[in-house]
Amino acid sequence: MNQPLAYVHPGAKIAKNVVIEPFTTIHNNVIIGEGTWIGSNVTIMEGARIGKNCNIFPGSVISAPPQDLKYQGEDTIVQIGDNVTIRECVTINKGTVDRMKTVIGNNCLIMAYCHIAHDCIVGNNCIFSNNSTLAGHISVGDYVVLAGMTAVHQFCAIGNHAFVTGGSLVRKDVPPYVKAAREPLSYVGINSVGLRRRGYTTEKIREIQNVYRILYQKNYNNSQAAEIIEAEMEATPERDEILQFIRDSQRGIMKGYFSAS
Incomplete structure (x- = not known):
């Protein structure tokens, strides 16, 4: 140099x-x-x-x-x-x-x-x-x-x-x-x-979609959705990561499209 x-x-x-x-x-x-x-x-x-x-x-x-x-x-x-x-x-x-x-x-x-x-x-x-x-x-x-x-x-x-x-x-x-x-x-x-570019399988992507379907498309509030996701879906790293993110959110998570004005 x-x-x-x-x-x-x-x-x-x-x-x-x-x-x-x-x-x-x-x-x-x-x-x-x-x-x-x-x-x-x-x-x-x-x-x-x-x-x-x-x-x-x-x-x-x-x-x-x-x-x-x-x-x-x-x-x-x-x-x-x-x-x-x-x-x-x-x-x-x-x-x-x-x-x-x-x-x-x-x-x-x-x-x-x-x-x-x-x-x-x-x-x-x-x-x-x-x-x-x-x-x-x-x-x-x-x-x-x-x-x-x-x-x-x-x-x-x-x-x-x-x-x-x-x-x-x-x-x-x-x-x-x-x-x-x-x-x-x-x-x-x-x-x-x-996700596909990074090696996620179709099954794993579908699992993530199912988590967000409960959160964003079923007219639950975030607390209700989190309880249902935890009770009804198998524990996986991705599911738990999403749930932890929701619970740790300080500003609140963004809305779903259907609830956005």
Whole structure:
């Protein structure tokens, strides 16, 4: 690494085979893992922890202070996993005292102009399409796909394998394995295409569909539906994951299409 037109603070810990293009600035207290490529005009600020074999494209700003008036300069971080691609002009802010960190898992693709705010926890193998925006304190599971221009309200949760269609406003929690669409955001089916791509069998997909049929299409409230699902359906990891998500929801889960106004 020998880039006379890039600035790397002496206190940054950069693996030997990291490539840093000209006009990039890397601040103190930054760690970057092996094989990572940092494009030109990238700013990586204090507290960034970036894994191996990542690609960060021009204009991105990683680990800037949170856009939160309660932030008082506490020592927080952004933690980015391995094999993550961050496209042009993405902004990822570091944490506050709530979680002390913002986390992006492994093998994620964050497309151009996305914003991930303070204290968000994003799982592995996620894809956020262009201009998707996460407010603060959001939890996103593994294999979540946000189509372009999706905006997620602070403190929301999105479950594993969920797919949210483009232009959506996510104001409530999105359970695992579902497709979410329409306005207001509603359950419109299972993410069967994504599940098949990841090796889920037809029988397993049907089981997940049956869980959501009780939850969303039988006119039960969430508590009633959860009791029926637990009593009448065989215990499986997927069934239990859905039930736990419903019970843990802080903002309430999104409505079914038939109950959406």
